Amino acid sequence: MSVSFRSERPNRLSPEAHRSLTEAAQRDPERYWLDEAARLSWVNAPTRAIDSEHGWFADGTLNASVNCLDRHLETRGEQVALIWQAEDASHVVHMTYRDLHAQVCRMANVLKAQGVGRGDRVAIHLPSVIEGIVSMLACARLGAIHVVLFGGFSAEAIADRLADSGAIVVITANVGRRGPKRIPFKATMDAALALRPDSLKVTRVFVVSVTDDQVPMQEDRDSFLSGLMDASSTECAAETMASNDPLFLLYTSGSTGKPKGVVHGTGGYLSWASYTHEIVFDHQENDVFWCTADIGWITGHSYVVYGPLSNGATILLFEGMPSSPAPGRWWEVLQTHKVTTFYTSPTAIRALMREGDDIPARYDLSTLRVLGTVGEPINHEAWAWFNDVIGQKRCALVDTWWQTESGGILISPVPGAVLEKPSSATLPLPGIQPVLLDEKGAPLEGPAEGVLCIDGAWPGRALTIWNDDALFQTTYLKPYPGHYFTGDGARRDEDGYYWITGRVDDVINVSGHRIGSAEIEDALSCEHAIAESAAIGIPHDLKGQGLVVYVVANETADPDVQKLAVSVIASKVGRYAVPEKVYVVPDLPKTRSGKTVRRLLRKIACGETNGFGDLSTLADPEIVPVLIKIVQGHG
Ligand code: WTA
Numbered sequence: 001m002s003v004s005f006r007s008e009r010p011n012r013l014s015p016e017a018h019r020s021l022t023e024a025a026q027r028d029p030e031r032y033w034l035d036e037a038a039r040l041s042w043v044n045a046p047t048r049a050i051d052s053e054h055g056w057f058a059d060g061t062l063n064a065s066v067n068c069l070d071r072h073l074e075t076r077g078e079q080v081a082l083i084w085q086a087e088d089a090s091h092v093v094h095m096t097y098r099d100l101h102a103q104v105c106r107m108a109n110v111l112k113a114q115g116v117g118r119g120d121r122v123a124i125h126l127p128s129v130i131e132g133i134v135s136m137l138a139c140a141r142l143g144a145i146h147v148v149l150f151g152g153f154s155a156e157a158i159a160d161r162l163a164d165s166g167a168i169v170v171i172t173a174n175v176g177r178r179g180p181k182r183i184p185f186k187a188t189m190d191a192a193l194a195l196r197p198d199s200l201k202v203t204r205v206f207v208v209s210v211t212d213d214q215v216p217m218q219e220d221r222d223s224f225l226s227g228l229m230d231a232s233s234t235e236c237a238a239e240t241m242a243s244n245d246p247l248f249l250l251y252t253s254g255s256t257g258k259p260k261g262v263v264h265g266t267g268g269y270l271s272w273a274s275y276t277h278e279i280v281f282d283h284q285e286n287d288v289f290w291c292t293a294d295i296g297w298i299t300g301h302s303y304v305v306y307g308p309l310s311n312g313a314t315i316l317l318f319e320g321m322p323s324s325p326a327p328g329r330w331w332e333v334l335q336t337h338k339v340t341t342f343y344t345s346p347t348a349i350r351a352l353m354r355e356g357d358d359i360p361a362r363y364d365l366s367t368l369r370v371l372g373t374v375g376e377p378i379n380h381e382a383w384a385w386f387n388d389v390i391g392q393k394r395c396a397l398v399d400t401w402w403q404t405e406s407g408g409i410l411i412s413p414v415p416g417a418v419l420e421k422p423s424s425a426t427l428p429l430p431g432i433q434p435v436l437l438d439e440k441g442a443p444l445e446g447p448a449e450g451v452l453c454i455d456g457a458w459p460g461r462a463l464t465i466w467n468d469d470a471l472f473q474t475t476y477l478k479p480y481p482g483h484y485f486t487g488d489g490a491r492r493d494e495d496g497y498y499w500i501t502g503r504v505d506d507v508i509n510v511s512g513h514r515i516g517s518a519e520i521e522d523a524l525s526c527e528h529a530i531a532e533s534a535a536i537g538i539p540h541d542l543k544g545q546g547l548v549v550y551v552v553a554n555e556t557a558d559p560d561v562q563k564l565a566v567s568v569i570a571s572k573v574g575r576y577a578v579p580e581k582v583y584v585v586p587d588l589p590k591t592r593s594g595k596t597v598r599r600l601l602r603k604i605a606c607g608e609t610n611g612f613g614d615l616s617t618l619a620d621p622e623i624v625p626v627l628i629k630i631v632q633g634h635g
Contacts, residue, residue: 012282012416021430032431033057033459037267039274040310041071043240046267049459055244056268056459063238064247064270065108065141068309069101070238077101080314083288083337084130087177087320092336093130097312100134102234107131107138109232110225114204116169118143118239121249123167123202124295125149125158125189127176128319131208131225132295133305135171136248140266143239146248147261150296151176151183152576155191160259161251162192163199164467171225173208174215179324186215243267249466250298252404253514254475254487255506257522261466262298262404269407270306272460276408276429277307280398281341281370282415288367290316290334291343298404299374303343307408322348327355331363342390343372343400346382347511350542353385360389370415372398375512376544377500383422401425401500403486404514405476407460410434411498424497432458436492441480449491451504453483502545506598508537509545515577517598520549523572524565529558533565534588534596535579538605546580548605550627553584581605583630590619600624604631 013021025032033049037057046060072079077098084093095103116122122139124146126132132148139146147165149158162170170193176183186207193202205222207215217223247269249261277283289308293299308315316337322330330352334342352359371391378386378399387397396415402408410432411425412418418426428434435443436450444450461484465472479485489501503509506517520535532552540546549569553561562582570578583605589597600612604627615621 013279013414015417018414018417018430022428025431026433029431029456033271036275036431036459037271039278040067040267040271042267046243050457052457055265055463056457057243057271060243060267061240062243062267062270063141063143063241064266064306064310065104065137066238067270067274068137068140068306069097069104072097072312073101076312079312081309082130082133083314083316085316085318085320085333085337087179087324089332089336095130100137103130103134103229104137104141105234105236106229106232107134107225108141108236110206110228111138111144111169112142112236113228113232114169116142116144118241119245120144120169121147121165121167123147123149123158123162123165123170125151125170125172125185126208126295127151127173127183127185127210128294128317129173129208129210130317131171131173133317136295136301136305137309140247141236141238143241143245145246148248148250148296148301150294150574150576151185152296152574153188154571154574155188155195156572157259157574158189158192159195159200161261162202163196164251164259164261165249166201168201169204169206170202171206171208173210175211175213177210177319178321182211182213190216190218241266244463246463248301250301250404252298253507253516253519255516255518256471257516257518260468260471260475263463263466264301264407264460265463268459268461270310272408272458273302273307274310276412276460277303277313278311279414279429280400280409280412281343281372282396283308283311283313284340284369287313287340287369288316288338289313289341289343290318290337290339292318292322292330292345292348293343293374298407299343302408322352323355328359328362331360331365334365334368335363338367340367341370341372342368343374345375345512346373346378347376347543349373349378349382349386353382353389354542357389365390365392368392368395370396370398372400374400374402374409376509377502378423380423387422396420399423399425401488401498403488405462406454406458406486407462410454410458411500421495421497424493424499426497428498434490434498435483436490437480437483441483444492447492447494449501450489451480452486452488452490452498452500453480454486455483508535508547510537510540510547510577511543513576515547515573519573520547520569520577520579523568524549524551526572527564527568529554529556529561529564530568532588534598534601536598536601536605538602540580547577548581548583548601549579550583550585550588550601552587581634583627583634585623585627585630587620587623587626589623589627591617592619594619601627604628607631
């Protein structure tokens with residue numbers, strides 16, 4: 001099924017324009033990207049686009065915060081840049097571009113007084129408050145590299161990332177709000193900082209007071225931010241950065257247990273965030289853009305902050321949850337702030353869909369024009385509900401496929417230019433060349449299914465992995481020489497449309513959160529009571545995938561290994577990675593060479609009891625019925 005074009009607007013990309021841009025990018029990529037770079041304000045405009053040795057726009061210089069703020073002051077200084085909706089419905093802050101610029105300068109001056117400068121790493125660990133965005137842009141202003149840490153990380157996970165990044169300053173909050181609950185940001189950070197002080201370089205902790213809750217402050221290290229900001233100047237000169245100077249590090253999960261700090265540059269990344277925000281969301285003057293992602297994830301970086309602000313949009317930041325204090329809260333926020341563009345996750349849509357159609361029907365959603373999803377495949381039912389009930393069949397719906405490493409969207413419908421097919425990410429954006437490869441790495445033509453790689457270069461691609469360029473090469477560039485390996489599989493149909501089939505590596509996608517099998521298994525391996533473990537993903541109605549862990553207990557183990565496994569994962573990784581099920585088993589199915597056969601573990605966890613194929617390659621085929629019995633016994 002394809003869906004016809006809706007909400008036509010005159011200055012949208014037409015199908016012909018999309019095609020001709022795609023052709024232009026193919027014909028002369030150097031020229032195409034150099035032209036696109038002109039969407040940014042440069043101190044020195046680049047004269048080259050692609051340089052495999054020196055990176056994107058290598059001789060260009062610029063500052064990302066100037067691009068998101070200063071350059072708008074003359075034309076849209078009084079336009080609202082940011083609407084902050086607190087959890088409390090009556091608490092709303094409207095900040096103009098001028099206000100936001102002033103706050104960013106104040107924060108930059110606070111950091112500067114602390115000695116933060118070019119290339120220093122600053123960790124940002126905050127709930128959905130304005131200071132998160134302000135901190136990111138303040139770092140960018142000084143040429144410091146921000147490292148945003150997701151609020152759901154445990155103290156151990158934070159300590160690992162502080163150590164790896166070498167952050168010297170941390171910005172956190174006393175607490176975060178979640179309905180009546182308080183999330184202990186500062187206490188978690190204190191615990192992280194106390195874990196292995198010898199490997200950390202943090203000398204200063206700035207604390208945002210989200211509420212009046214008191215938290216312990218360490219006198220020589222911790223300060224509240226607001227007083228310092230109030231006392232600082234609203235002007236701060238921006239550092240001129242080289243295009244390939246890192247703008248930020250962002251940790252994500254891959255096939256190794258170690259945290260992987262994906263490094264994004266300044267000019268390439270920012271031009272990509274700006275380009276994709278404009279064309280995929282059909283950005284128009286007076287739009288109110290709401291991306292529900294936390295700034296702790298790449299979606300928050302590219303589509304809460306850098307994409308929309310570089311394009312002079314008005315963004316909405318919401319502190320609360322979709323259905324708190326009552327179902328309908330998100331729709332009420334949409335209505336109140338007249339949101340035009342709404343970007344969220346399939347998991348959220350599935351949860352909201354369960355509340356029934358009568359909830360959104362109570363609100364006026366007529367300002368909506370473009371809807372988007374990201375992070376995981378969207379099933380037909382959720383797509384149709386989002387399209388029919390929320391979009392009322394008159395909005396464009398963009399299913400956007402991309403990854404932390406890609407900096408921004410790579411495959412997506414473009415409103416007005418690419419016909420949607422429900423649950424398909426559709427076509428590559430102009431300038432992106434996906435290819436499908438077979439197991440041996442040979443490119444597949446026409447309709448086919450295979451491993452999804454990207455050929456050629458695009459400006460948003462990550463520069464490297466922090467402290468580990470070899471890992472960058474082995475993860476993305478070496479598996480299929482000459483192609484960039486995405487880690488995903490995909491199918492291409494007769495119209496050339498892409499249908500993402502999910503990860504082909506050991507990354508599990510739970511509610512759009514990437515969790516590496518190795519990350520879970522490494523955490524469990526530190527525990528004496530656990531001899532071995534295997535983490536796998538199985539289909540889950542709400543979360544897309546659910547995490548299941550098999551553990552082999554040591555003989556002398558504590559009887560409650562199940563509980564132990566859950567608490568180890570919560571404390572070493574974070575509560576978001578707590579598995580659906582933990583099965584304590586006598587052994588794992590292994591090949592004779594000792595490799596765990598995950599395929600079997602997945603099938604058994606899905607409740608299958610036969611059809612496992614040839615088991616003769618297993619070291620001990622007898623383990624299979626034993627595992628089935630344990631899983632079935634759990635009900
Ligand atoms: C998955 C999030 C299907 C995919 C931006 C990818 C998707 C991983 C989609 C990246 C989509 C993201 N359809 N799968 N529209 N978008 N994914 O790094 O497996 O948190 O590799 O970036 O999410 O997750 P990440």
